Every structure is written in structure tokens, then in C-alpha cells.
Amino acid sequence: MDEFARIAAYFTPLAAEAGRGLADDAAVLAPPPGRELVLTVDQMLEGVHFLPADDPALVARKLLRRNLSDLAAMGALPLGYLLTTALPKTVPRSWLTAFVTGLAQDQSIFGIGLFGGDTSSSRTDIGLTATLIGHVAPGQALPRNGARAGDRIFVTGTIGDAALGLEARQGRLADPSGWLTRRSLLPDPRVGLRLAGIVSAAIDISDGLVQDLGHLCRGSGLGAVIEAEKVPLSVEAAALGPAYLETRLTGGDDYELLLAVPPQHIAALREACGVLPVTEIGMFQAGSTVQVVSGSGEPLRLSDLGWRHF
Amino acid sequence: MDEFARIAAYFTPLAAEAGRGLADDAAVLAPPPGRELVLTVDQMLEGVHFLPADDPALVARKLLRRNLSDLAAMGALPLGYLLTTALPKTVPRSWLTAFVTGLAQDQSIFGIGLFGGDTSSSRTDIGLTATLIGHVAPGQALPRNGARAGDRIFVTGTIGDAALGLEARQGRLADPSGWLTRRSLLPDPRVGLRLAGIVSAAIDISDGLVQDLGHLCRGSGLGAVIEAEKVPLSVEAAALGPAYLETRLTGGDDYELLLAVPPQHIAALREACGVLPVTEIGMFQAGSTVQVVSGSGEPLRLSDLGWRHF
Numbered sequence: 020m021d022e023f024a025r026i027a028a029y030f031t032p033l034a035a036e037a038g039r040g041l042a043d044d045a046a047v048l049a050p051p052p053g054r055e056l057v058l059t060v061d062q063m064l065e066g067v068h069f070l071p072a073d074d075p076a077l078v079a080r081k082l083l084r085r086n087l088s089d090l091a092a093m094g095a096l097p098l099g100y101l102l103t104t105a106l107p108k109t110v111p112r113s114w115l116t117a118f119v120t121g122l123a124q125d126q127s128i129f130g131i132g133l134f135g136g137d138t139s140s141s142r143t144d145i146g147l148t149a150t151l152i153g154h155v156a157p158g159q160a161l162p163r164n165g166a167r168a169g170d171r172i173f174v175t176g177t178i179g180d181a182a183l184g185l186e187a188r189q190g191r192l193a194d195p196s197g198w199l200t201r202r203s204l205l206p207d208p209r210v211g212l213r214l215a216g217i218v219s220a221a222i223d224i225s226d227g228l229v230q231d232l233g234h235l236c237r238g239s240g241l242g243a244v245i246e247a248e249k250v251p252l253s254v255e256a257a258a259l260g261p262a263y264l265e266t267r268l269t270g271g272d273d274y275e276l277l278l279a280v281p282p283q284h285i286a287a288l289r290e291a292c293g294v295l296p297v298t299e300i301g302m303f304q305a306g307s308t309v310q311v312v313s314g315s316g317e318p319l320r321l322s323d324l325g326w327r328h329f
Numbered sequence: 330m331d332e333f334a335r336i337a338a339y340f341t342p343l344a345a346e347a348g349r350g351l352a353d354d355a356a357v358l359a360p361p362p363g364r365e366l367v368l369t370v371d372q373m374l375e376g377v378h379f380l381p382a383d384d385p386a387l388v389a390r391k392l393l394r395r396n397l398s399d400l401a402a403m404g405a406l407p408l409g410y411l412l413t414t415a416l417p418k419t420v421p422r423s424w425l426t427a428f429v430t431g432l433a434q435d436q437s438i439f440g441i442g443l444f445g446g447d448t449s450s451s452r453t454d455i456g457l458t459a460t461l462i463g464h465v466a467p468g469q470a471l472p473r474n475g476a477r478a479g480d481r482i483f484v485t486g487t488i489g490d491a492a493l494g495l496e497a498r499q500g501r502l503a504d505p506s507g508w509l510t511r512r513s514l515l516p517d518p519r520v521g522l523r524l525a526g527i528v529s530a531a532i533d534i535s536d537g538l539v540q541d542l543g544h545l546c547r548g549s550g551l552g553a554v555i556e557a558e559k560v561p562l563s564v565e566a567a568a569l570g571p572a573y574l575e576t577r578l579t580g581g582d583d584y585e586l587l588l589a590v591p592p593q594h595i596a597a598l599r600e601a602c603g604v605l606p607v608t609e610i611g612m613f614q615a616g617s618t619v620q621v622v623s624g625s626g627e628p629l630r631l632s633d634l635g636w637r638h639f
Binding site for chain 1: 375377413
């Protein structure tokens with residue numbers, strides 16, 4: 020099957036209108052009237068971001084979801100995406116079939132379509148990229164640099180599951196319910212929350228809570244303090260106890276949102292998040308460091324400040 | 330140097346305004362008022378699209394130019410791009426320095442800026458992608474499917490140089506002036522021509538003249554006939570003689586434009602192209618095949634219809 024037959028068989032059924040049936044040199048997109056576009060790209064590389072034995076459908080969905088999470092951190096709504104695949108000739112058709120099934124599932128869940136892409140062979144590893152295109156009201160994109168001293172630090176969902184799930188997938192801890200593994204393989208990007216005018220800064224937690232909080236601090240010229248005991252945990256993560264505190268605080272891949280919220284906006288934040296849990300874990304303050312303290316206020320030292328893939 | 334230091338040192342100086350200093354989760358782009366956006370992505374993979382010893386600055390520029398050529402084939406003007414890099418840890422800083430220098434050169438030549446991207450390590454090969462964003466007047470994007478029987482077939486520039494240049498780079502033919510090699514390493518995308526309303530269909534020649542003409546034919550439900558002797562050649566390609574006819578007609582990577590032009594628009598086409606040579610090489614007709622004929626009208630048989638990388 021040559022490149023063109025492969026595109027027609029696997030990818031053309033995924034095409035959105037802007038993709039012109041994947042039969043043109045490029046996609047043509049009429050942006051929603053009066054909206055600004057939000058653009059982001061992420062890659063998933065074999066041996067770096069996923070393991071060769073991982074389910075290709077989940078690899079596809081995580082590729083989209085990592086990017087959707089970046090749109091969520093900007094307060095943007097998704098429209099569609101461009102895809103590149105670099106596949107060694109040894110990759111069987113069943114891999115591609117499962118990969119495309121995963122894309123189709125998440126296209127349906129998130130209301131997005133395929134705009135275009137590029138397929139190629141590669142010499143050794145599988146390499147994948149997705150460029151996600153979203154939109155936002157003019158001037159309403161959530162910045163990283165808008166936090167002010169006294170803003171409260173909130174996170175959505177639960178923290179640390181994905182890093183613990185990676186340990187479980189590598190056989191280093193037990194995950195009887197499968198929850199931690201699931202969170203590592205299939206994050207839930209928090210797209211669709213209406214946070215403009217409520218939060219003063221936002222980022223998604225991809226590199227780890229402490230490191231991504233550091234990004235918000237640097238962006239805003241501030242320091243921050245968080246209380247380790249306030250960081251929300253899943254039942255499964257909590258059951259592993261204090262030995263995994265550092266993994267939870269510094270492990271990446273959670274794709275929850277980390278938000279700076281002025282105290283007077285806390286009620287509005289809770290309303291905007293609806294059934295999605297949001298938890299206050301600390302506060303921005305003058306300075307330039309991220310401090311993690313115990314319930315009694317004693318500083319905790321972390322040996323590793325962030326996660327950089329396998 | 331970690332990921333963030335590397336981005337700050339090498340890529341932040343390339344950022345356009347929409348890129349927010351590469352310090353946010355995504356780029357925010359206010360589309361030009363009343364314009365549609367044109368989006369395309371292409372990859373350059375070590376061992377597939379470039380050779381490990383190639384000059385990294387030229388790899389960078391060819392990455393941009395392959396995508397710019399897709400915008401040119403749509404009649405779009407470029408705005409900027411997103412970039413991904415996957416680099417083995419063995420890649421020296423000097424490679425990245427040269428790569429970024431190449432990006433900067435072409436940003437300046439084509440008036441584009443960096444909107445965002447993603448950097449990662451990889452296990453073995455270098456993998457690069459660029460997503461180019463351009464714009465076009467509503468409804469004015471040049472299609473692949475608009476050719477009609479009787480439309481003349483035109484090409485810009487000269488054909489076959491890049492495929493011959495690849496042979497030269499691999500030591501299989503002599504290239505005393507270096508022209509063929511240069512055309513293989515650094516294509517000239519034909520962006521900026523005002524072809525809307527003049528041509529009825531367009532494509533850029535990336536897979537080879539015959540194969541890309543086949544794409545136009547399939548898109549438009551037509552056949553085509555071209556005269557081999559009319560295909561415009563550089564002095565260097567012509568000097569190699571008839572032995573390389575097939576390489577010239579089927580070799581890829583030229584990034585010239587292949588255009589369908591109604592006879593009454595030929596004068597307007599020449600005016601729109603200015604000093605850039607455009608040459609009539611044949612005609613669209615009823616049918617579904619691409620015929621290549623000699624000056625006396627006899628059909629030529631080509632054993633290979635297109636190029637699919639190294």
C-alpha cells in the first residue's frame with residue numbers, strides 16, 4: 020500500500036471540511052467570526068513518550084489530549100488538528116487501524132476533525148505529532164504571567180496519578196484497580212471550562228505540579244507556597260502513602276489545570292467548574308521560589324523538581 | 330542544558346508576536362481581518378528526507394520551504410509556523426546553532442515568524458516537523474480539482490534539477506557548477522504569485538512531475554498529455570542528455586508549481602509570474618491517464634511514476 024492509498028484508506032475518513040478530503044496541498048479554514056485562533060503542537064515518540072507495547076488507540080488519544088490540554092490551559096475551544104506520522108516499515112496494518120480508531124473516538128468526544136497532515140516512513144522509531152487549532156474570544160486567552168501576590172493556587176482533579184501509573188506500567192508498584200495506569204495512558208484534558216475573567220493565570224500540569232507552578236511563578240515574577248497535604252489525591256494514589264509524596268508532587272503527565280485565582284473569584288471558579296473538583300492548595304506571594312510545606316508549615320525538600328519523559 | 334534553557338537560548342529569539350515569547354501553552358493568532366487561513370504540515374526525517382551529513386541550516390530552510398511551497402500551491406501568503414524537533418542526545422550544540430541560523434534566514438526572506446513548538450529528545454534519528462500557517466482571500470484558495478479539458482498545463486522554473494541533484498549528492502553523477510545539488514538542498518517555493526482567477530487548478534511538484542500531474546488529473550476527473558521536449562530544463566540538467574529523461578520527469582523535490590490554465594488566461598499568467606519563467610508543456614483532456622509524448626507525438630513509457638524519498 021503506497022502513501023496515497025494509505026492516506027485514503029486510513030485518514031480521509033477522519034477529515035473535517037477544512038481538510039478538503041485530504042486531497043489538496045493544505046487545509047483552508049474560515050476562522051469563527053471575531054475569534055482569535057490558538058495553536059499548539061506536541062509530539063509522541065516511541066521510547067520517549069510511549070512504550071512500543073502500548074495500545075495504539077490510546078497513543079493516538081493521548082497525542083490529541085496532550086494538545087487539547089494546552090488549549091484548555093489557554094481557555095480555548097478546539098476546532099481540529101493536523102497530524103504527522105513517521106512509521107517504520109515493520110509497523111503492521113493492525114497498528115494503524117487501532118491508531119486511527121483512537122483518533123476517531125476522540126474526534127467524536129471532543130468535536131474536532133482532521134484538517135491535514137503528512138505521512139512518512141521512518142528508519143527505526145514511530146514518531147507522531149499533532150498540531151491543534153482552537154479559538155478564543157479576542158484578548159480572553161488565559162495567560163501564564165497574570166498571577167498576583169495573594170492569588171490562591173487551585174488545581175483541577177487529582178494530582179500524581181499519571182506518574183504513579185507510569186511506575187505501575189513499568190512493574191514498580193501495584194495498581195489493583197487499574198486507575199493509575201488509566202490516568203497515565205489516557206489523560207482527561209479540562210477543555211470547555213469558562214475561566215476567562217475568573218482566573219488570573221493558568222497552565223496545564225504536564226511537567227509536574229512543582230515545575231509547572233514554577234513556570235507560572237517565573238511568568239508572573241512571583242513565588243508561591245503550597246501545602247503538601249492539601250494536594251488532592253485519588254483514593255488509589257492516597258493508598259500508596261507518604262513514600263510516594265515526591266512522585267505525586269513532581270511527576271508529570273497529569274494534564275490537570277493549575278490556576279491562579281484572586282480570593283474574590285473563588286466562588287465563580289467553583290461555579291465554572293461545576294462537578295469537576297477544584298482544590299485550593301496554596302498561594303502566590305512575593306519572591307521567586309516554590310515552597311512546599313507540611314500542614315504545620317515546615318518546608319519539605321524535594322530532590323527532583325520535574326519530569327522529563329522516560 | 331535542559332529543555333527550557335534550550336528553548337530560551339535557541340528558539341525564543343525566533344518568536345513572532347503570536348508566539349508569546351514561547352512562554353505560554355499555545356500561540357494566539359488574530360487572523361488577518363476577512364481572510365481564510367491555510368494550514369499545512371510536513372516532516373523532515375534523518376535518513377528519509379535528509380542525510381546525516383547535510384548542513385543543518387539547509388535542512389532547516391528546506392523544512393520551511395517544503396511547507397511554503399504547499400502554501401504557494403494554494404495561492405496563500407505565509408504568516409508563521411510551529412516547529413517540532415526530536416533530537417538524539419548525541420546531536421551537538423553546533424548542529425542546533427546552525428539549524429536555528431537557517432530558520433532565522435528564511436524567516437527573514439519569507440517574512441514569517443515562529444509561533445510555537447515542541448522539543449524532545451529521541452532515541453536514534455533526528456525528526457523535524459513544521460506546521461505553516463498562511464492566509465488567502467475567502468474562496469480564492471487554488472484547488473486541485475478545477476482543471477477542465479482544454480486547459481493548458483504550465484510549470485514554473487525548471488524541472489528535474491532536484492532529483493538530479495540528489496544523484497549528484499550520492500556520487501552517481503557529476504555536478505560541476507553545484508547547481509543541481511543546490512536545487513536539491515534548497516528549493517525556491519513560488520510563494521507570492523497572484524494566481525487566483527487565472528489558473529483553474531494548482532499543485533506543487535513534490536513527488537515528481539508525472540505523479541503530481543496525476544494528482545491534478547484525478548482531482549479534476551481528467552487525463553493529460555505532456556510533450557517531453559517542452560519540459561523546461563536548467564542548462565545543467567539539459568547537459569546530462571536524454572539518459573536522464575525519466576529522472577527529470579518522475580523525480581521529486583522540485584517544488585515548482587504545476588498549473589492548469591484556460592487558454593484565454595495565458596497572457597494574464599505570464600504577467601502574474603513576471604520574471605519567473607512559466608512554460609507550457611501540454612494540455613488536459615478527457616480520460617484518466619497522464620501520457621508523455623515525444624515531439625513527433627509518439628508515446629514514451631516511464632517505468633517509475635514517482636518519487637518516494639531515499
